[in-house]
Amino acid sequence: MNEIQTLAVVGAGTMGLGIAQLGVQHGLPTILFDLSTTALEKAQAAIAAGLGKLVEKNKLTADAREAALARLTLTTELADVRADCIIEAVVERLDVKHKLFQELAAINQPSTILASNTSSLPITQLAAPVPVPERVVGLHFFNPAPLMALVEVISGVATAPAVADAVEALARRLGKTPVRAADAPGFIVNRVARHYYVESLKAVEENVAPFEVVDELLEASGFKMGPFRLMDLIGVDTNFSVTSAMFASFHQDGKFRPSRIQQQKVDAGHHGRKTGRGFYTY
Numbered sequence: 245m246n247e248i249q250t251l252a253v254v255g256a257g258t259m260g261l262g263i264a265q266l267g268v269q270h271g272l273p274t275i276l277f278d279l280s281t282t283a284l285e286k287a288q289a290a291i292a293a294g295l296g297k298l299v300e301k302n303k304l305t306a307d308a309r310e311a312a313l314a315r316l317t318l319t320t321e322l323a324d325v326r327a328d329c330i331i332e333a334v335v336e337r338l339d340v341k342h343k344l345f346q347e348l349a350a351i352n353q354p355s356t357i358l359a360s361n362t363s364s365l366p367i368t369q370l371a372a373p374v375p376v377p378e379r380v381v382g383l384h385f386f387n388p389a390p391l392m393a394l395v396e397v398i399s400g401v402a403t404a405p406a407v408a409d410a411v412e413a414l415a416r417r418l419g420k421t422p423v424r425a426a427d428a429p430g431f432i433v434n435r436v437a438r439h440y441y442v443e444s445l446k447a448v449e450e451n452v453a454p455f456e457v458v459d460e461l462l463e464a465s466g467f468k469m470g471p472f473r474l475m476d477l478i479g480v481d482t483n484f485s486v487t488s489a490m491f492a493s494f495h496q497d498g499k500f501r502p503s504r505i506q507q508q509k510v511d512a513g514h515h516g517r518k519t520g521r522g523f524y525t526y
């Protein structure tokens with residue numbers, strides 16, 4: 245399989261904008277698509293600021309920043325989304341991702357790789373209804389994407405080995421450390437880390453301690469971010485969707501039961517930093 249020369253990212257939210265920044269920063273012409281023009285405007289500003297920080301830290305020249313920004317194309321037209329590799333970072337819903345991959349398959353070459361940044365949805369299920377399911381693969385970045393080194397590469401039952409190899413090579417080109425993970429619910433990191441959130445929410449629900457205290461104690465014990473501060477960074481809605489998907493995948497195993505407190509935050513629109521309010525106010 246040929247090296248990936250062009251990239252498209254679908255979904256310009258928390259993760260999509262960071263992945264698009266990585267693409268342009270590392271020399272790939274990158275199309276960034278979202279349904280919302282507001283999301284695209286915010287993403288463009290965030291990418292410009294992210295690259296600006298690298299210039300301040302002498303990790304990028306001002307000219308390289310300009311060249312990177314020139315490689316970015318923003319669009320709300322799905323018909324524009326054609327590339328060697330398309331990474332989707334839209335809401336964590338199987339129906340939405342299925343529809344999107346089917347639409348993208350219809351306007352791209354059969355060789356176009358369709359990669360998903362899903363945190364929890366099985367790649368095998370995601371690929372099943374997509375024409376040429378061999379080209380569907382998991383490529384799971386961590387938040388914030390420009391900074392976190394790890395990327396999980398997940399093959400579903402249908403994924404062609406050459407496709408997994410190609411996205412692993414892409415991850416390296418983007419400066420990341422790819423790790424192969426089996427197609428099991430939550431892959432590696434989210435399966436282990438889920439309890440950091442679920443157990444902390446349970447402690448708060450049972451009045452063991454207020455959420456701020458849980459954060460303070462876990463940060464004092466060595467974690468970089470307490471679970472509630474981290475959920476606000478991730479997106480309370482996204483974190484809730486991932487827990488719900490894992491609860492379903494593990495056949496309602498109580499270990500993964502979503503929390504009522506978190507459900508209420510989602511219902512109230514308190515989705516964390518991106519909406520200005522989550523567990524904390526920003």
Ligand SMILES: NC(=O)c1ccc[n+]([C@@H]2O[C@H](COP(=O)([O-])OP(=O)(O)OC[C@H]3O[C@@H](n4cnc5c(N)ncnc54)[C@H](O)[C@@H]3O)[C@@H](O)[C@H]2O)c1
Nearest residue numbers: 255256257258259278279283333334336362363387478482
């Ligand atoms: N937030 C995290 O920390 C994190 C980390 C790793 C992986 N993920 C995964 O990345 C994906 C995106 O999560 P996020 O937190 O960036 O979400 P987000 O809510 O911040 O952004 C999603 C974006 O997708 C857009 N969108 C929704 N449906 C769309 C569609 N059909 N076509 C095009 N755009 C659409 C929305 O307008 C929004 O801008 C999810 O699968 C999530 O599980 C999230």
